[in-house]
Amino acid sequence: MATLPEEIKAAMQGVIPSHVVTCARDGTPNATAISQVYYVDPEHVALSHQFFNKTVRNVRENPRALVWVMSPQTFDTWDLEVEFDHAETSGPIFDVLDMQIEAIASIVGLKGIFKLRSADIYRVISATKNVSERIPLRDIVEPRGGR
Amino acid sequence: MKAHGSIIPDRVVEVLRGPAVMVVGTRDAGLRPAHVCAVGAVVDDDRRTVTFFVPESRSARLLSDLQNNGRVAFSFGLASHEAYQLKGTYLSSRPTTGEDVALQDAYRTKLFAAARKAYPEDIARPYALGVAYQPGVAVTFRVEEIFLQTPGPDAGTKIA
Numbered sequence: 001m002a003t004l005p006e007e008i009k010a011a012m013q014g015v016i017p018s019h020v021v022t023c024a025r026d027g028t029p030n031a032t033a034i035s036q037v038y039y040v041d042p043e044h045v046a047l048s049h050q051f052f053n054k055t056v057r058n059v060r061e062n063p064r065a066l067v068w069v070m071s072p073q074t075f076d077t078w079d080l081e082v083e084f085d086h087a088e089t090s091g092p093i094f095d096v097l098d099m100q101i102e103a104i105a106s107i108v109g110l111k112g113i114f115k116l117r118s119a120d121i122y123r124v125i126s127a128t129k130n131v132s133e134r135i136p137l138r139d140i141v142e143p144r145g146g147r
Numbered sequence: 148m149k150a151h152g153s154i155i156p157d158r159v160v161e162v163l164r165g166p167a168v169m170v171v172g173t174r175d176a177g178l179r180p181a182h183v184c185a186v187g188a189v190v191d192d193d194r195r196t197v198t199f200f201v202p203e204s205r206s207a208r209l210l211s212d213l214q215n216n217g218r219v220a221f222s223f224g225l226a227s228h229e230a231y232q233l234k235g236t237y238l239s240s241r242p243t244t245g246e247d248v249a250l251q252d253a254y255r256t257k258l259f260a261a262a263r264k265a266y267p268e269d270i271a272r273p274y275a276l277g278v279a280y281q282p283g284v285a286v287t288f289r290v291e292e293i294f295l296q297t298p299g300p301d302a303g304t305k306i307a
Contacts (some may be wrong), residue, residue, distance in 0.1 A: 016274060021172035021180035021220070028234060029180055031172030031222040032296060053303050054294075066172075066180040075273040079182060113299050132204035133184075135279045140272055142259065143252030 002126045003042045008078055011069035012039040014104055019068040020047065022058035030054045035104045037069050037080075038097055040121060045082060048097050049118040056120070059084035065122065075137065077130045082122035094119045152195035152235065152289045153307040159231050159293060160190050163223055166257035167230075169199060171286075172220035173212035181208045185221070186280040187247075187254035196289050197221065197233060200243055200251055203282040210284070213237035219288045222296060226261050230296035231306075235288045243283035251280055 011018075014036035021031045032055055038046040045067065049056050059065055063084035070077045088094050098116045105111045155163075169185035183206070188199035199221060201209060213219060217237040224230025243251070255276055262271035293307040 015270070017168070019170045019182055019184070019222075021170075021174075021182045023172075023174040023178045023180045025178075027174065027178060027216060027218055029172040029174045029218055029220040030234075031170045031182070031220040031232065033168060033170060033222065033224055033230065051300055051302055062178050064177075064179050066182045068170075068182045068184070070274070072270055072274075075277050081179070130205070133202065133279060134273075134277050137273055137277070140276050142276065143256050 001043055002124045004039065004124055004127050007071070007074070007076070008069065008127065009039050010073045011071040011078065012037050012045070013072070014100065015072035016070045018070070020055055021066040022055050023062050023064065024058050025061040030058055036100060037067055038093070038100070038119070040093060043124055044085070044121055045080065045124060046093055046097060046119045046121050048101055048116055049087065049120050050101070050114045050116055059120070075134055077133050079128045079130060081125040083125055085121045085123050087118035087120050089118045093121070152291055153293055154194045155190055155197070155233070155290060155293065156307060160194070162225055162229060162231060163188055163190060163197070165223075165225070165254055166261040167223035167225055170222040171199060171201060171209065172222070173209055174216070174218060175212050176215060181212055183209050184278055186278050186283070187251040188221070188223070189250060191287070196238065196287055198285050198287040200247055200280065200283045200285050202279050203242070203284050204279060206284040209286070210240060213240070213286065221288070224296065226265055228298055232294045232296045233290045233292070234294070235291040238287045238289055240284055240286045243281070243285050247283065247285055248281060251283070
């Protein structure tokens with residue numbers, strides 16, 4: 001079990017989409033972008049379950065998942081190895097997710113499409129900052145002559 | 148000789164040409180998933196194989212997984228949220244060439260333009276252009292299944 005660093009909270013505010021990779025029992029991986037990963041406490045995150053999609057089905061047969069998040073302040077990214085723990089269909093975490101999903105859906109023009117079925121709670125196994133993934137901010141330049 | 152793999156529909160090719168955000172998923176022998184952001188991709192002329200580009204610095208786990216079990220998931224989506232996922236089998240990898248980098252720079256230019264419509268400049272620039280994409284690795288896989296991934300009740304529908 002790992003403890004999430006305080007600085008990762010900025011990456012869990014839904015500003016920049018996150019990514020989730022899961023794996024079916026038969027060994028087929030599944031990759032997807034999601035609007036937000038929710039910080040529950042230093043050892044848990046939550047993902048919203050709105051449709052019974054492949055991510056949801058996979059973690060119920062193989063609980064391991066990889067969550068990637070990016071801070072909109074520093075642009076640092078993290079890989080979180082997580083394990084599905086349980087689903088909550090009511091309570092304070094569910095209510096917060098429900099409210100935030102409505103807000104995000106409204107912002108991106110998808111209001112009414114999303115209905116929260118559960119807040120899926122994951123235990124954090126490891127949290128690794130991807131130190132080699134990003135170009136230093138001062139060195140980022142626009143491409144020249146792209147075709 | 149019978150061709151293997153799915154023929155990628157026109158619309159999926161258009162979305163893949165972007166500017167789409169691209170996510171690669173693999174897994175190891177213990178079914179533990181791994182993730183890499185791809186920076187550009189091309190559909191090969193046969194419309195059954197795709198080559199995507201990943202930073203060399205992030206390629207070790209990816210290549211280990213692919214060489215051990217070959218299973219790959221490649222997800223990509225537009226700012227409109229239209230998204231697709233290709234699943235298939237690893238074929239080959241090589242260091243990126245100058246031609247690949249030109250393709251990647253064209254992709255990055257388009258992605259930056261799209262990001263500017265959604266974010267202020269101080270987020271759009273590092274978000275769209277900040278991946279350390281060179282040196283890179285080009286990974287080619289055979290597409291065997293194609294799924295709709297646009298958010299909504301039809302997400303996950305197999306389309307080819």
